[in-house]
Amino acid sequence: MEQKLNITFKNSYLVKPSAPTFQGHMPLSLFDQTGYLIHIPTVHFYKPPPPQFTQDGSLINKLKSSLAMALVHFYPLAGRIVLLEGGRMELNCNSAGAQLLEAVCRETLDQIGDLSPSPLFHNLVPSLNYNDMKNLPLLVIQVTKFKDENIALGIAISHIIADGQSAFHFIIEWARLVSGNSIFTKPFLDRRVLRGDSRVPRSGGERIDVNSHAANPHLPLPIVIGETSAKIQQEKKTSIDLLILSTKEIEFLKSLASDGIVPAMKRPYSTFEVISAHLWRCACRARLLIHEQPTVLSFPINFRKLIQPPLPVGYFGNAILDIRSMDFSGNLLTGTLANTAAKIRKTILAVTSEFLYSEIEFLQMQTDLSKFQERHDYMEYLGNPNLTISSWLTFPFNGLDFGWGKSLGMVEASHNGDGDFVLHGDLHGGVVVSMCFQEEYIKSFKYYFYEIFGDMNKKD
Template sequence: MVVLKSCYTIKPAKPTPTSGIVISDCDQDKPITHAPIIYIYRPCSNFSYNSALESIKIALSKALVHFYPLAGRLKWVGDKGGQVELECSSVGVWLYEAKSNTKLADYGDFCPTPELRSLIPSVDYNAPLQEIPLLLVQITRFTCGGLSLGVGISHIMADGTCFFHFMSVWARIARGEPLDVDVLPYLDRTALLAREPPTSQYNHERFDPPPLLMGLVDKNEERNKRTTVAMLHLSKTQVEKLKNMANDSRAANIRPYSRYEVVTGHLWRCMCKAREHKSEQITRLYLTVNIRNRMKPPLPRAYFGNAILRVTATSQSGELMAQPFRYGPSKIREAIEMVTDDYVKSTINLVKGLPDLTPFRTYHIVESTQGAFYGNPNLEVTSWVGLPLKGVDFGWGKEIHVGPGSVNLDGKAFIMDGHNEDGSLVVALRLQVGHMDALREIFYKDIDDWRSSKM
């Protein structure tokens, strides 16, 4: 049980600009919700909780001087569901102090269950948009002496890359270390505003309604089914086996498939099997692509804002299951390589022209009946592989775990580096209860079966 003790409003430590920050057209179609991330710590023996709490409050106030847009509020431009804009009002972020009667050991491998979600502030999305903080933090003490730092950050304000950038700067300030110029955020988002039309036409499949399960005409039949969450762990050896499976008999002119491509392809294939799709079932995989280095010129390294695009790979389930293993990874690579500077411009021009962005902003909200249903027969995979999410030390030691605080959607998954960064990977996902046991079995059995066939 988690009990909230106090709530503090943290404002920038110094006066900050009150205008000049735009919400780009690459931000506008992102969910109106907050991304929940959890950090777990087991402090050293001389740890003082009261000193730590005061330290992170002061450091957060100082960090907001540089990341001052997070201390503002969003508001609608015209009708609700259309464009939003940012008011740099410096009204602040919320920091909760909480206590739990549980121990860290009670959370196992920190699977994103409702119990773990209680360690992160929740948000009432029925409240007026201009009243909702863009950043919420919760520090929770456990009976064993450990603590957690749960963070919710507005999807419209930040993607994963700049969120972890913010966390590293906040921790650096808490440790009393100076900030070099190259770690400060680049706040100008105008590079991703819609401008001249692109030179080519593209099929933006991600804006189309997702495929439905064959035989269904009502998306709510699948939406209303019970779901559960799991953490699937892959050792370095298992990841290498998947890479070998994808690269076996690969053409010489095709570069080797990456860890992300092969694990995502494997998950897609296994989900089709676990869900018992018919061969002709259409299934769509939703992916996010970092566009920072795909723009001409590239975006500044410290760009603070959404610099990701959601793209899709589509296949018949039978093709994924019958073709050689590399078929899935090849479809994923094809979707990712489609994202060029011109493609990005085409996408943000399209977003600029949409009168109602509600379907893309609300599908992450639990029990939402708005927008499309992206679950069975589809999936969405977000990669945190290679992101600088680890090593966030506020002065009491590095975290023992960092990961998503919740996974809200049937078929939604995160792929992350293993804790020891030894080449292992972890997949956190949500799936319908009726399919999870089958997925667990298939996920590992297919790797073992391939290994046996090569002996």
């Protein structure tokens, strides 16, 4: 099937808050202004709504009216970004509105396939013009009706305004309003709590050098030994695929890690730690990296409860930090799963409240934040010999109900390139790993990924 769907756009709406909200400029935290500055798109699939949702355009009207209500509480999503000097930004809360598109697709949902990752999903979220930032909506939604009456909700939220947890906070509350319920958890919108000057001072008062720290988020990424730049690897063709792990297989990985557990690691390894350790080792093996090859694993950590005092419940914004762990391919391949899991655990434990305040101070001292930003026109290459893993394990992949039944599934509408992995749960307690990998190595990667489970019955 071609990598494009036959979609016709029927209507475009600019949805504004249904009641007056704060008007004026709102400061953004340094975590909002660094990292990804693009929109993060997800697509949610639903069975055909019942007649009361579809007669006389009632579905789109219901989505519009409830969205307007949601924007009263989440009014930053109706604002616009203001660009300042030195790569800095602030939010103009001007109620300019969120964009809602209504579309129809000539294909059926079955023709797309089994909702596995596909370039086709780009067609189910609105395209964006990042060259006009001052007028760019921070929330864009596309409601697509397929030929068989199934529905796709493509939702893209600016990462400047919300990280994954905050984005899903909004989507969940919007779904509640569509269903006729009220807001359950109101968003906490005051981002000054992460400005550094209004928080409790760090114990000891000593600043940590973030660039020599175990979780250094600014650690330079190595390139393949023998190459002069990442360009050769970056230009290689990639494919996207899914890896499925059952609860039994996850427990098997945890048992392997526990068998050789490092004495300092008293707490059992988490699902994220053991799967990430397995992915890192498989990537080194499949890519045929020599033992002397440095390799970096990058992953975001949610610090809402790590920073002291903890952020308020419902904090709406970015409260994640991408951290990096480095090792040599030889250490990962000749060591055990437990050794790699311990390496990841130590990196996570290094993210303390003191470290987070030091990162805030480090960014405050920068005259230009641009070098810490991932934009539509520049993305740091995170692939071979490196990889990045994001955990969406706490997000509701199959539980969102907009009033006519739970979703058939949710997918990410984009991957960031080679070595990009996203973990999310399934209906049976297992884990689905959505991956993007260089085509020449993906077959070997999948073989090594599942090979380890051949010994599962022997262990039992």
